[in-house]
Amino acid sequence: QKEVEQDPGPLSVPEGAIVSLNCTYSNSAFQYFMWYRQYSRKGPELLMYTYSSGNKEDGRFTAQVDKSSKYISLFIRDSQPSDSATYLCASYSGYSTLTFGKGTMLLVSP
Amino acid sequence: DVKVTQSSRYLVKRTGEKVFLECVQDMDHENMFWYRQDPGLGLRLIYFSYDVKMKEKGDIPEGYSVSREKKERFSLILESASTNQTSMYLCASSSSGGLSNQPQHFGDGTRLSIL
Numbered sequence: 341q342k343e344v345e346q347d348p349g350p351l352s353v354p355e356g357a358i359v360s361l362n363c364t365y366s367n368s369a370f371q372y373f374m375w376y377r378q379y380s381r382k383g384p385e386l387l388m389y390t391y392s393s394g395n396k397e398d399g400r401f402t403a404q405v406d407k408s409s410k411y412i413s414l415f416i417r418d419s420q421p422s423d424s425a426t427y428l429c430a431s432y433s434g435y436s437t438l439t440f441g442k443g444t445m446l447l448v449s450p
Numbered sequence: 451d452v453k454v455t456q457s458s459r460y461l462v463k464r465t466g467e468k469v470f471l472e473c474v475q476d477m478d479h480e481n482m483f484w485y486r487q488d489p490g491l492g493l494r495l496i497y498f499s500y501d502v503k504m505k506e507k508g509d510i511p512e513g514y515s516v517s518r519e520k521k522e523r524f525s526l527i528l529e530s531a532s533t534n535q536t537s538m539y540l541c542a543s544s545s546s547g548g549l550s551n552q553p554q555h556f557g558d559g560t561r562l563s564i565l
Contacts, residue, residue: 372553374553385556386555389553428493437498438495440492442490
């Protein structure tokens with residue numbers, strides 16, 4: 341079983357929609373959770389970084405972690421065509437290397 | 451902002467060549483990483499380093515080596531390039547002692563083709 345699972349998509353939504361991107365993980369030692377955004381032919385860019393369970397909001401983006409169900413979510417409000425990218429979730433415990441999901445491709449149409 | 455710079459965006463080499471990929475970060479980060487990214491396989495860790503002259507194998511080190519002579523620079527070496535090493539190579543860095551809890555920051559990648 342892969343340690344971090346993501347649906348590869350693509351997920352297609354119209355501009356202005358609320359987007360929900362999700363990951364599940366299997367390692368209960370994971371404490372730190374990240375979302376990266378990767379545009380085509382570019383490196384991953386850190387979007388959100390959270391520790392343990394709960395919500396974190398930054399502008400149109402909200403990251404949510406539910407450790408009881410091992411579920412990580414990223415919500416994007418008022419989605420824009422510029423949000424079209426691949427979104428990678430990642431996680432690690434205190435002293436380990438990062439484990440990445442394979443990414444979900446998001447397409448936001450005008 | 452953290453800046454991770456990879457020396458080449460695109461590189462074409464021949465089978466059997468020795469290939470060097472260079473990465474420099476400007477934030478005095480202790481930790482540096484090399485990944486490759488392939489469709490359907492995601493990001494896979496090749497090697498990482500948590501200090502100058504230190505290196506650790508990642509998940510797929512075979513056919514690769516690394517060098518870290520200075521804190522800001524981490525080089526990936528393909529000893530004898532093969533076609534199955536055609537890929538996007540990504541360098542990353544992070545701060546703090548050891549590998550704990552700080553997020554990694556990535557360069558824009560080197561798309562390497564081995565002919």
